[in-house]
Amino acid sequence: MTGRAGPGVRVLVVEDSAVVRHVLARLIRDDPRLELVEAVETAEEALRLVPLLRPDVISMDVRLPGMDGLEATRRIMAECPTPIVIVSDSSTDPALRISMNALRSGALSVVQKPAGWPVDAAGGRAIATQLYIMSQVPVIRHRLHYGAVGPAVEAPPPPRLRPRLIGMAASTGGPQAFSHVMGALPAGFPWPILLVQHMGAGFMEGFAAWLDTQTRLSVGLARQGDVMRPGHVYVAPAEAHLTLGAGDEIRLNHAPPVGGQRPSANALFASMARVGAGAIGVLLTGMGEDGAVGLRDMRRAGGYTIAEDRSTAIVHGMPGAAERIGAVSISLPLEQIAPHLVAIASAVPRLPLAAGMEGRRP
Incomplete structure (x- = not known):
């Protein structure tokens, strides 16, 4: 099943269900940004075609006859690195922990498989947009390449900053961005972190388990x-x-x-605004504007707010929206965010959580 010739992002679909394969092919053909180069039903066929077709992005199912999609992802990322989006039914096998294993294998994101045709407009657009955006991400041997890390440029923390907790949020591209930031934080990092990631409902437990393997902090x-x-x-x-x-x-x-999102970054940041200078908000890559207004609430209340700079954000929508409304204390490239947080932790006297809470086990 081949696609039309055209200037769009070249997509290889790997899906064993003929119905879903047809649905995905139709979504791709209907989107002017995309071009379907081939749709195949086995991982073995995908491995044969990737070096020949050189697609810009791959839509990969997990449950395939013979080799599964996770092993295929690992092989592709080792042999012919290509952006891969896992399109899977999270309800078929919860024990598989699809998101954790997919991200560990090198996939860039995980989205819910369409149930059939016609797909609702929002769902179809979301899948097509994920494929388009992830095709733009350079990948090297299972790892994202964020560009050369320049010399550290650390702005001093505001003089009255007295943080005791951090909120972070992201959407598209968030798993890799969170891995980059969390992986650079030390085991003795002094504050709890509340985290919002926009991801399909069935994949959140696996995402948290995967992130726990990327950092010295405890994630759940x-x-x-x-x-x-x-x-x-x-x-x-x-x-x-x-x-x-x-x-x-x-x-x-x-x-x-809130603004079409649950969980919502705006809801998190708005609730943190009440602690004023006791809170730090960090808004990373993502489509849309979620988090911008809540981050502004935090900053107006005296909190310190950080946005990922355009130079590294896979999608600058959310941090860009926060910048436009004056919600951001400082914008930093992704590789500078963790060092900046560590510098704040080293320079600012630490305040405990609410009286008597620190050190208690949940």
């Missing part, structure tokens, strides 16, 4: 009433807003999406 899904502990990362679970409670405990709620 946030739970209602968790008392935050230094050096722990609390990931917003699927379909729940992650917010900071009045006693600095974790609060989860299932209120309607």
Whole structure:
């Protein structure tokens, strides 16, 4: 099944279901940004074609006859590095922990497989956009290449900055960005981190488990009433807003999406604004504008806010929106964010969490 000739991003589809293969081919053909170069049903056929066709991006299923999509991803990233988006049904085999294994194998993102045709407009556009955006990401042997790291440029923290917790958020390109930042933080990092990542509902547990392997900090899904502990990362679970409670405990709620997102970066940052200078907000790569208004709330309340600079953001939508409305204290390239946080931790006297909470086990 070959696609039309054209100037679009060249996509190879690997999917054993004839129905889903047809749906994905139709989505790609209907999007002027994309060009379908081939659609195949086995990993073995994909491995044969990748060096011949040199696609710009691959849509990869996980459950394939013979070699599975995770092994195919590992082989492709080792032999002929190509951006790979896992398009999978998260409900077919929860034990597979698709997102953790896919990201570990070298995939750039994980999206929910369409159930059939017609696909709703938003779902089809989301898959096509993921393929288009991820095709732009240079990959080298299983690793993202963010460009040469220049000399560290560290702005001094604001003189009245007294942080006690950090909130971070991202969307498209977030898993790799979080891995880059978290992997550079030391084991003794003194503050808890609340984290929002836009990702399909079935993939969040696997994402948190994967991120835990990328850092010396302890990473897990946030739970209602968790008392935050230094050096722990609390990931917003699927379909729940992650917010900071009045006693600095974790609060989860299932209120309607904010700006189309649940979990919402705006909801997280807005809840952190009440602690003023006790909070740092970090907004990384992502489509749309989620997080911009909440980050502005934090900054107006005295918090310190960091946005990923355009030079490294895979998609500068979210951090760019925050910059435009004056929500950002400083914009930094991705490789400078962790060193900057460590410098703040070294220079600023540490305040405990709410009285009597630090050190308690959730």
